[in-house]
Amino acid sequence: MTALVAPDLSRWQPWAAMVEDFGGPDEMHGSGYWHLDGDPVPTRTGCAAFVTMTEATSTADLDGTRVPSTYFWIAAQDGAPGDDLVGFLHLRHTLNEWLFEQGGHIGYSVRPAARRRGHASRALALGVSAAARLGIDRVLVTCDVGNDASRRTIEAGGGRFEDERQGKLRFWIPCDGPTAG
Numbered sequence: 423m424t425a426l427v428a429p430d431l432s433r434w435q436p437w438a439a440m441v442e443d444f445g446g447p448d449e450m451h452g453s454g455y456w457h458l459d460g461d462p463v464p465t466r467t468g469c470a471a472f473v474t475m476t477e478a479t480s481t482a483d484l485d486g487t488r489v490p491s492t493y494f495w496i497a498a499q500d501g502a503p504g505d506d507l508v509g510f511l512h513l514r515h516t517l518n519e520w521l522f523e524q525g526g527h528i529g530y531s532v533r534p535a536a537r538r539r540g541h542a543s544r545a546l547a548l549g550v551s552a553a554a555r556l557g558i559d560r561v562l563v564t565c566d567v568g569n570d571a572s573r574r575t576i577e578a579g580g581g582r583f584e585d586e587r588q589g590k591l592r593f594w595i596p597c598d599g600p601t602a603g
């Protein structure tokens with residue numbers, strides 16, 4: 423099982439362990455940290471700052487380059503308190519020019535210790551459902567050429583290949599499809 427949960431300070435310890443497992447923000451490709459005003463610091467204070475930063479992006483069209491978005495943490499089971507955290511998913515509510523060309527609506531990453539257990543596939547399906555609830559009818563999901571794990575995650579989620587642009591493979595997933603649940 424896999425669940426998406428809202429970032430919350432009550433989960434700071436599993437969050438900090440997850441950040442450390444990744445080996446730092448530079449290794450969290452897909453997590454949406456480029457969209458925040460600071461790097462995650464794996465402490466209680468750092469988690470509080472992270473939660474505040476993620477909430478600030480939920481509605482604001484920040485400086486014209488970033489769009490309103492929702493951050494999720496990927497939980498290993500049903501998302502109940504105490505559930506371990508295994509990754510990140512970032513849902514952009516709209517596409518600006520760069521997101522349309524490169525970034526897409528949804529980014530995700532799963533901590534190294536929890537990979538190849540289906541978490542990314544299930545999280546992406548849940549992210550597509552979250553997009554549907556926002557009224558989005560299809561989501562753009564992209565990956566680097568050569569990122570086979572992400573490409574297969576997208577294809578497993580019903581992604582329809584559109585094209586390659588500047589090293590990115592671009593796929594559309596309909597939000598009313600079988601994975602939208």
Ligand SMILES: CC(C)(COP(=O)(O)OP(=O)(O)OC[C@H]1O[C@@H](n2cnc3c(N)ncnc32)[C@H](O)[C@@H]1OP(=O)(O)O)[C@@H](O)C(=O)NCCC(=O)NCCS
Pocket residue numbers: 450451452529530531532533536537538539540541542543544564565566569570571572574575578
């Ligand atoms: C991409 C990533 C999120 C996949 O997470 P995961 O939880 O291991 O993925 P899943 O277990 O759901 O597997 C999804 C598919 O990818 C395949 N896959 C997973 N890891 C793979 C690998 N290293 N090489 C090839 N295929 C791989 C699985 O077999 C599965 O394909 P299938 O459905 O055809 O069997 C994870 O590898 C990751 O976080 N990578 C670094 C960050 C990143 O690249 N994020 C995406 C940015 S676009």
